[in-house]
Each structure stands twice: as structure tokens, then as C-alpha cells.
Amino acid sequence: MEPPILKSDVYTDFQGLNALRARARQDGGDEQTLREVAGQFEALFIQMMLKSMRDASLGDGLMDSEQTRQYQAMYDRQISLELASGGGLGLAEVLVRQLRGGASTPEVPDGPAPEATPTTVGDRASVASASPEPATPKQTPADWRPDSPRAFVQGIWSQAEQVSRRLGIPTEALVAQAALETGWGRHMIRDEQGRNSFNFFGIKAGPDWQGARVATDTLEFRDGIMRREHAWFRAYASPQEAFADYADFLARNPRYREVLEQGNDAHRFASALSRAGYATDPAYADKLHRILDSGILASAAGGDMT
Known part of the structure; x- marks a missing residue:
């Protein structure tokens, strides 16, 4: 454009x-x-x-x-x-x-990062989010286009809570990351027919990915320089499928062990995610912190989530 x-x-x-x-x-x-x-x-x-x-x-x-x-x-x-x-x-x-907050995309790891350490996850499944329990939202339509940050948060909050309960990470951290990656849902990756990929976390489709995929341009930092690249990304049939895959993505990759050990501290989760090399953007953690501190998440989550 x-x-x-x-x-x-x-x-x-x-x-x-x-x-x-x-x-x-x-x-x-x-x-x-x-x-x-x-x-x-x-x-x-x-x-x-x-x-x-x-x-x-x-x-x-x-x-x-x-x-x-x-x-x-x-x-x-x-x-x-x-x-x-x-x-x-x-x-x-x-x-x-770049100005509207678009973030660089995460690299699909080929193996454990050198700095990965043994994990002591404990009973992660029993740890629930401290955020208020919303009502079950309506089914998200395939052409979903949220018209405000509040609509975006309300549209994915329950899916984020499911991942939060499974992995013991803050719901608001997941929603903040999805907001950063998609510009509050305004810049979702779509295929040539305009269908929503529901890729809320910018996960690329590596050689081992067997599901649907969609190609688009993305910004990456290589040797400290921002570059425009063309890449393939994972595509999903629904937000539920996307969040479930993201939970698997974090749980199965050793490089994110430290990320999953940050408890219910959203800011520590964001910092650990950046240190683990999730995205190439050196300011990734700072951008997540700004979203978490903006008050938008708390305002949207405190309302009617139906």
C-alpha cells in the first residue's frame, strides 16, 4: 500500500x-x-x-x-x-x-539454545491465572476483525486463560504478546483470499510443520539491522487451535524452559521470552512491558467478556 x-x-x-x-x-x-x-x-x-x-x-x-x-x-x-x-x-x-508496533517474528528453534538450563517445572498444571474468570465467549468467526483493543482482548481472553492454566504463565502476558504481534488484531496474517490465519504469535512454519501455512512479508533484525523478508507462517482454523499450538510450542522447546519458570509475573515472562531469542527485535521485551503497563488489558479484562 x-x-x-x-x-x-x-x-x-x-x-x-x-x-x-x-x-x-x-x-x-x-x-x-x-x-x-x-x-x-x-x-x-x-x-x-x-x-x-x-x-x-x-x-x-x-x-x-x-x-x-x-x-x-x-x-x-x-x-x-x-x-x-x-x-x-x-x-x-x-x-x-515499525511505528505502529509491529514486532519481528520468532525463530523456530532447531534445537536447545546454548543457555538453556535444566527445568524444575513442578505441578504447573495446577497453577491458575490470578485474573478474573470470564464467561465463555462466543465462537470467533473466520473473518474476525476486532475494531478496538477491548474487542481484541475480549475475543481471545478465554483461550489465553486455557494456556495460562496449562503452563502456569500469566494470562495478561499471553494477551499482551498477541496484541504486540498483531497490532491488537488489526494486522493479522491473511492468505491471498483474505482468510484469517489466526497466527497470534508470529510463529513461522518451519520444515517440520505439517499444518496449513501462509506467506507474508515480515521485519527481522539481522546483525542489528532491520530487514524486510518474505517468510511462511503457520495458519490455524481458529483462535483455540492457535493458542493450543503456542502452548505446545513453548512446552516442547528446551530454550523456553526459563520462560515457563517465571510464575505469575508477566513482566518477568516477557523479559525471559526475549532473552530466549523468541524474536529478533532487540526491543521486544520493552514493547511487551509497555503494553502490560498501559492499563488497556486491565480495563478490557474487567468488563463483560462475553
């Missing part, structure tokens, strides 16, 4: 960028505002790239002068806006996904 840069924009319109800053503060991360800001940033990047290309020329031509260079710079600045508005280089889309 190309960034919505207005055709009336010109490179001298600094007020337009200032207006976007004001809107970003007012809207608090509105999708349209994020895309406009990202588009303007991409235009500035293209302008810098064009300038570098011209600076790398062998020398002045016969018709070059201060006046021609001035008009050439004006043209480069304007054409950068035109290029960005026509789809650009793809940078704006990457920026939007």
Missing part, C-alpha cells in the same frame, strides 16, 4: 510536515497519520539519495552554473515527493509497520 502523499505537496511546504507532527500528537498513532509521516520521510530519503548521486558526478558540464544547479536541486526535491507518492522504494511501508 503506497503512502498517501498529497499531489499538492511541494518541497517548500514545510507547514505540511509541521501539520503532520501536530496530527501525530493529537491522533496518538492514527494509521492515516503514520502513513503520511512515513511517506514524507521516504520523500526526504529519496531527495538525499538523488543529491548524493549528483554529487558523485565526474564534474561540471558545459551548461552547468549556480543557477542550473539551483533549479536542479529544486527539481530533485519535487521529484522526490512524486516518487514517494507513486509507491516509492517501500521504505514508508516498513516504517509504518
